[in-house]
Amino acid sequence: MKVGLIGLGSMGVGIAHNILRAGHSLTVFNRSKEKAAPLLAEGAAWADSPRALAAGQDAVLTMVADDNALQAVTLGEDGLLAGLAQNAVHISMSTVSQALVASLAAAHARHGSGLVSAPVFGRPDAAAAGKLFVAAAGKPAHIDQVRPVLEAVGQKLFEVGDQPEQAAVVKLIGNFLISCVIEGLGEGAALAEKTGVAPEKLMEVLTGTIFGAPVYQIYGKLITTGGYKNPGFALPLGAKDNRLVLQAAEAHNVPLPFASVVRDRFVRGMAQGLAGADWSAIASLAREDAGLNN
Amino acid sequence: MKVGLIGLGSMGVGIAHNILRAGHSLTVFNRSKEKAAPLLAEGAAWADSPRALAAGQDAVLTMVADDNALQAVTLGEDGLLAGLAQNAVHISMSTVSQALVASLAAAHARHGSGLVSAPVFGRPDAAAAGKLFVAAAGKPAHIDQVRPVLEAVGQKLFEVGDQPEQAAVVKLIGNFLISCVIEGLGEGAALAEKTGVAPEKLMEVLTGTIFGAPVYQIYGKLITTGGYKNPGFALPLGAKDNRLVLQAAEAHNVPLPFASVVRDRFVRGMAQGLAGADWSAIASLAREDAGLNN
Amino acid sequence: MKVGLIGLGSMGVGIAHNILRAGHSLTVFNRSKEKAAPLLAEGAAWADSPRALAAGQDAVLTMVADDNALQAVTLGEDGLLAGLAQNAVHISMSTVSQALVASLAAAHARHGSGLVSAPVFGRPDAAAAGKLFVAAAGKPAHIDQVRPVLEAVGQKLFEVGDQPEQAAVVKLIGNFLISCVIEGLGEGAALAEKTGVAPEKLMEVLTGTIFGAPVYQIYGKLITTGGYKNPGFALPLGAKDNRLVLQAAEAHNVPLPFASVVRDRFVRGMAQGLAGADWSAIASLAREDAGLNN
Amino acid sequence: MKVGLIGLGSMGVGIAHNILRAGHSLTVFNRSKEKAAPLLAEGAAWADSPRALAAGQDAVLTMVADDNALQAVTLGEDGLLAGLAQNAVHISMSTVSQALVASLAAAHARHGSGLVSAPVFGRPDAAAAGKLFVAAAGKPAHIDQVRPVLEAVGQKLFEVGDQPEQAAVVKLIGNFLISCVIEGLGEGAALAEKTGVAPEKLMEVLTGTIFGAPVYQIYGKLITTGGYKNPGFALPLGAKDNRLVLQAAEAHNVPLPFASVVRDRFVRGMAQGLAGADWSAIASLAREDAGLNN
Known part of the structure; x- marks a missing residue:
């Protein structure tokens, strides 16, 4: 062709x-x-x-x-x-x-x-x-x-x-669900850490059991190793995709409470100097909320 | 022994x-x-x-x-x-x-x-x-x-x-993350459905790409087939584990915004007659919020 | 002039x-x-x-x-x-x-x-x-x-x-805070009602003590009497102002978690047939969540 | 007597x-x-x-x-x-x-x-x-x-x-609604400040119009003057009352999304060293989220 x-x-x-x-x-x-x-x-x-x-x-x-x-x-x-x-x-x-x-x-x-x-x-x-x-x-x-x-x-x-827009929405849902994995792991890792369990150990348990998918392996590693500081997929791009999924959902009258929580994380990340980091850097905000030093 | x-x-x-x-x-x-x-x-x-x-x-x-x-x-x-x-x-x-x-x-x-x-x-x-x-x-x-x-x-x-309580917390985090998968999939499936994409097709894309873990396969199927109506793990037990993870997190001063959203879902599920369903029934609330009939 | x-x-x-x-x-x-x-x-x-x-x-x-x-x-x-x-x-x-x-x-x-x-x-x-x-x-x-x-x-x-846009933002903040009063009263009234306390009685206590402002009197009455069914300020207009305050806040990198919760209410209201009601109709969603008939 | x-x-x-x-x-x-x-x-x-x-x-x-x-x-x-x-x-x-x-x-x-x-x-x-x-x-x-x-x-x-417990719940709802005023004002004041509008000016507009109640006057002043640093009603007591209203609401199967957001604020406040401040100190977290120095 x-x-x-x-x-x-x-x-x-x-x-x-x-x-x-x-x-x-x-x-x-x-x-x-x-x-x-x-x-x-x-x-x-x-x-x-x-x-x-x-x-x-x-x-x-x-x-x-x-x-x-x-x-x-x-x-x-x-x-x-x-x-x-x-x-x-x-x-x-x-x-x-x-x-x-x-x-x-x-x-x-x-x-x-x-x-x-x-x-x-x-x-x-x-x-x-x-x-x-x-x-x-x-x-x-x-x-x-x-x-x-x-x-x-x-x-x-x-x-x-x-209809072409259906693939656009499927992709946005996919990125939305990745952002949910990041936020969930960020919260869970903060709790593990304050309980005295190494976040790496938590990730080992998760990915070794029913969470054994690339999305947990990739983002679990970025979160626990500080790899989120290097922008593989920059935070403003994550914020943009979050905005797009919320817009698509609003156009169809679908509330997305998890996307709203993630939205607040991205906006805060932009305010707190994380625009140059990976979108997984929102996990560091869960640590900060728990009083852990970043 | x-x-x-x-x-x-x-x-x-x-x-x-x-x-x-x-x-x-x-x-x-x-x-x-x-x-x-x-x-x-x-x-x-x-x-x-x-x-x-x-x-x-x-x-x-x-x-x-x-x-x-x-x-x-x-x-x-x-x-x-x-x-x-x-x-x-x-x-x-x-x-x-x-x-x-x-x-x-x-x-x-x-x-x-x-x-x-x-x-x-x-x-x-x-x-x-x-x-x-x-x-x-x-x-x-x-x-x-x-x-x-x-x-x-x-x-x-x-x-x-x-310390024995560390395993208790790891287990609670695991169940918390499952509840996040349920909620995320519920929201995503509602959006897919209103866009005209069959939720089963969405699950096929997700589990065929980077979400290929049992947790997505199991709960994706329960959500898209209505299997959540039969209590494999009953909703009040899910509500209990959510309560326990929030208590553990509070004891360690760790905010868990996603667990708070899920909490509201479980409480609502109890109020709206889902006490006899599987904990994945909270996904049906995301459909209801989007104006879809259950 | x-x-x-x-x-x-x-x-x-x-x-x-x-x-x-x-x-x-x-x-x-x-x-x-x-x-x-x-x-x-x-x-x-x-x-x-x-x-x-x-x-x-x-x-x-x-x-x-x-x-x-x-x-x-x-x-x-x-x-x-x-x-x-x-x-x-x-x-x-x-x-x-x-x-x-x-x-x-x-x-x-x-x-x-x-x-x-x-x-x-x-x-x-x-x-x-x-x-x-x-x-x-x-x-x-x-x-x-x-x-x-x-x-x-x-x-x-x-x-x-x-700067002219400053008044625009002040007005949007004002409407945002009204929406917070509506949501808060809706949640509180639902809890009162399920406790066996008439919501009107709750409003009497609130406005008779430290909540004695027009915003509580006006919206407390709309919520407890079902007056929200008649659109004084229609729900889609409330949804629009919520969108505008979230946009202004995003432009300034200010997360507004309460506005995000209210956003989900408005989107759900649009999905569930409340487009013809007053914006205070989101309070009826808190009742619905508590299993109360509307 | x-x-x-x-x-x-x-x-x-x-x-x-x-x-x-x-x-x-x-x-x-x-x-x-x-x-x-x-x-x-x-x-x-x-x-x-x-x-x-x-x-x-x-x-x-x-x-x-x-x-x-x-x-x-x-x-x-x-x-x-x-x-x-x-x-x-x-x-x-x-x-x-x-x-x-x-x-x-x-x-x-x-x-x-x-x-x-x-x-x-x-x-x-x-x-x-x-x-x-x-x-x-x-x-x-x-x-x-x-x-x-x-x-x-x-x-x-x-x-x-x-029934005596009804008054207990009414009081908890009252404190819950005060906490909503604090959170809402905290978010609104952060947005005003980043727009270049002095928070005091915002409070003047609010309390001079339809928000003219003691709850806005008292907490508006605590928030804009930094008065929240002195514990009139200490943050851990606010956290306790938030816990009590969530428990009462759970007992009646009433979701309270706003109370959940406030809960995360109190837990974070405890983690970030605000246990000695007034409960209105959660407003300072909204400022922090917006990248403003406290």
């Missing part, structure tokens, strides 16, 4: 490599061209704008930072929609708002093209290894059309619905 | 069988004797009181309903302590309060005997199969003394500290 | 009458002209657009529904700013977002005119009687310039700062 | 003076006799134990620290019940648990005497001035019997029910 890819951050670069490896033709665009060099060396082409990139592609994949970036590369005079063929499909992999996905879906419908929302679970190392999990939603014909691309970048593809 | 066991509920019976299978001598006591019949047929002996049972044993294991029951079988004129040899060890497997464990530890110390708090993770089927996870705390010498018993009933033994 | 007034809802009409009574020249604009008839009979003039209305006025007062309405009547080709003299002042009395007030303040500064944000406390009967409380913020010179108008509509004027 | 009074703390002393002033015969008991000196000088008699004090009285009033103290002076060999005449009435003015009041009511019923639960609203200065508010519950005949005493100590008497 002829594939365009916009957004060469740490996730996008890994995805791009796997598209090339799967034998597809690839054209890339990024705000700064330097990031593209290794891909161009492997045979990718460069385009000077989203619009120029989109022309002639079967599929255009976007992996950009947030709602604003996705809107900017999709709409407007130089946006991908202006260049996209009517029978082509836009694969949006960013974690963005339900509302934006719904509005882009409408724009594609008017244009005659398709939108598949396909947010991913996994960090940059998984992207590089082609081991992402992909949750896709869109018209079945559109998903079928880009299935080879989705399969090239992920180890597993979940088809969650025929 | 010569082992006594008090409490033949669904957990205790399974544990008793595995002690017998491991070749230990076993004497049992229960409020109603009928439950003991199959064990007596396999060679267990019967005692008419905790005190009578305790006499001459190397270890006495208790698996009873709650604080009141544990206090009743341990202390008082007919309690096990009155009959226990000074070098014997009491293994307490019930999920009870930190405060009670601390006070029983002191009583044993005065008596010259030992207390190992060894609460377990797992349901009756795991108890029957000897596949429980055991989190034990107590003086290392005491744990060593009863290690064969602990290993007979569990697939894995975690030694979490040298 | 020559005064223009945009927005003849139940609040705006009362305000307009008091401006006329104070002897000012008044021109009005409203989406539907019928509302203006009584005022025109008393000597007010009519303008066909916000822009036409603004021309030649010393002050233009807006009292419209929300952010969208305020933006629409202020900016754009037919907006009041297009017609406003450079030395005139815009008095904005609506409860709107901090962000919009800040952006309108900047627009006025570019235009050479002034903005005084002057939200009010009080219901339509207070507006009709000229008994509103006015919290104003803006440059002191601008406030001085429109003081006669502010004093004509209110019984008391509070000057809270020199 | 012949009246006994147990408990000469800052509240009890004021109450005792007013009983004397009203012309009743008064006998007092306190753990340390020094506190009684001024009263004895005014004509009060001294008794060496609650039991001795109770003998021959028409009414015995208790004003002691907490559940333990009330239980100790009421029950047991030297308790007041042992000395009380069958037709006499015990007036309990302490803020204690619903459960204890219910159990003392039963003990009095068995004894043939009466119990009137009559907790008060007001601080020591109000007690000294006879300006307390009294919320009483008990059998109407019992209340009538001690009405002269209740009227001697308070400016207003509210009769809230015929």
Whole structure:
């Protein structure tokens, strides 16, 4: 297939490599061209704008930072929609708002093209290894059309619905549940510590019994080792996804009391100087509340 | 070893069988004797009181309903302590309060005997199969003394500290984190459903990615299939454990905002007629809050 | 003074009458002209657009529904700013977002005119009687310039700062604290009722002791008499103001745990069919949670 | 009437003076006799134990620290019940648990005497001035019997029910609502401060409009002036009353989400060194959460 890819951050670069490896033709665009060099060396082409990139592609994949970036590369005079063929499909992999996905879906419908929302679970190392999990939603014909691309970048593809915004919400729920794991572990670790039980010991018990999932292993380690000080996924991004899930839930009239508690943690983290830390740093606030020094 | 066991509920019976299978001598006591019949047929002996049972044993294991029951079988004129040899060890497997464990530890110390708090993770089927996870705390010498018993009933033994109440707290934290999974999944499933994504599909995505642990599989299924209507672990017991973890946390001055949210759910569940349901029924309150019919 | 007034809802009409009574020249604009008839009979003039209305006025007062309405009547080709003299002042009395007030303040500064944000406390009967409380913020010179108008509509004027958005936030905090009174009284009344104490009796004790303020009298009565079923201030408007205070607080990195609890109430109220009730209807959710029939 | 009074703390002393002033015969008991000196000088008699004090009285009033103290002076060999005449009435003015009041009511019923639960609203200065508010519950005949005493100590008497525990709950709800005012003002003041509005200015607006009640005036001042550092009503006592209202609410299956939030504040306050401050010090935690220095 002829594939365009916009957004060469740490996730996008890994995805791009796997598209090339799967034998597809690839054209890339990024705000700064330097990031593209290794891909161009492997045979990718460069385009000077989203619009120029989109022309002639079967599929255009976007992996950009947030709602604003996705809107900017999709709409407007130089946006991908202006260049996209009517029978082509836009694969949006960013974690963005339900509302934006719904509005882009409408724009594609008017244009005659398709939108598949396909947010991913996994960090940059998984992207590089082609081991992402992909949750896709869109018209079945559109998903079928880009299935080879989705399969090239992920180890597993979940088809969650025929409206693109459904995948956006599933992704937001996933991130919401990760934030719940972080908060729960933070509270539990603080109690363990004040009881004289090493938090590492608590994590060993948890992950050695019925909590034996990567989400507990990864975040249990970040919390107990202080690893949260280095931003794998920065706290403001966690705060943003929390905001997005609360907005989506409000649009559907669904109260999320746990998300509200987590929201207060993120806002406090921003106020107390944790903007440069990982989102798991909210666990340090539970320690602080318990009178433990950070 | 010569082992006594008090409490033949669904957990205790399974544990008793595995002690017998491991070749230990076993004497049992229960409020109603009928439950003991199959064990007596396999060679267990019967005692008419905790005190009578305790006499001459190397270890006495208790698996009873709650604080009141544990206090009743341990202390008082007919309690096990009155009959226990000074070098014997009491293994307490019930999920009870930190405060009670601390006070029983002191009583044993005065008596010259030992207390190992060894609460377990797992349901009756795991108890029957000897596949429980055991989190034990107590003086290392005491744990060593009863290690064969602990290993007979569990697939894995975690030694979490040298003060018995530490294991009590670890168990309470474990149940607290399960309640957080239930609440989080309940909220997430309600949002998925109102977005038009089947909750089963959401669970498939979650457990197929980084949430692939038994706790998500078990409770995800109870929540999405309505299985919560049958009390595997009844809601009032969940409410009790929530109360105990909040009490332990208060004793150590540790705020647990998530436990507070869950507390309000349990209290509401009791008010709204869910006392006969599984503790995972609190997930149905998140659906109700979203205007979905239950 | 020559005064223009945009927005003849139940609040705006009362305000307009008091401006006329104070002897000012008044021109009005409203989406539907019928509302203006009584005022025109008393000597007010009519303008066909916000822009036409603004021309030649010393002050233009807006009292419209929300952010969208305020933006629409202020900016754009037919907006009041297009017609406003450079030395005139815009008095904005609506409860709107901090962000919009800040952006309108900047627009006025570019235009050479002034903005005084002057939200009010009080219901339509207070507006009709000229008994509103006015919290104003803006440059002191601008406030001085429109003081006669502010004093004509209110019984008391509070000057809270020199940046217009400060009054917007003070008003949002006021509404937030009212929502806290509603939630607290709802919880307390539910507990009283289940204890066998009539909620009216509870309110009598509260307002007869240290809670003797209008906010407890008004909302205590709405809650205990079922008066919340009639929308004095409709629940969606309460939900909107809750959203605005959370947004303002997030912009300043201030967690508001109470506002988060109230948020969940409003979202649930929307889901459970209370959109047509008064915002104090969230108190009925506390009753429902306690298993009391509504 | 012949009246006994147990408990000469800052509240009890004021109450005792007013009983004397009203012309009743008064006998007092306190753990340390020094506190009684001024009263004895005014004509009060001294008794060496609650039991001795109770003998021959028409009414015995208790004003002691907490559940333990009330239980100790009421029950047991030297308790007041042992000395009380069958037709006499015990007036309990302490803020204690619903459960204890219910159990003392039963003990009095068995004894043939009466119990009137009559907790008060007001601080020591109000007690000294006879300006307390009294919320009483008990059998109407019992209340009538001690009405002269209740009227001697308070400016207003509210009769809230015929079961003594009802007054206990009303008092706990009152303290719960005060704690809600503190938390709400703490959050609002933090937001005002970060917006550049002086918290004092916010309080002026609030108490000058619909929040014009003593509870806002008193706590608004404590919060904005740092007065919360001096314990008028110490934080651990606030934490205790919060615990009692949550227990009463749990006994009646009433969730209290606001009380849960406040609970987390008190626990955190205990952990972070605020045990020596006023209970309004929890407002300083809202400031801290917003990144403001305390």
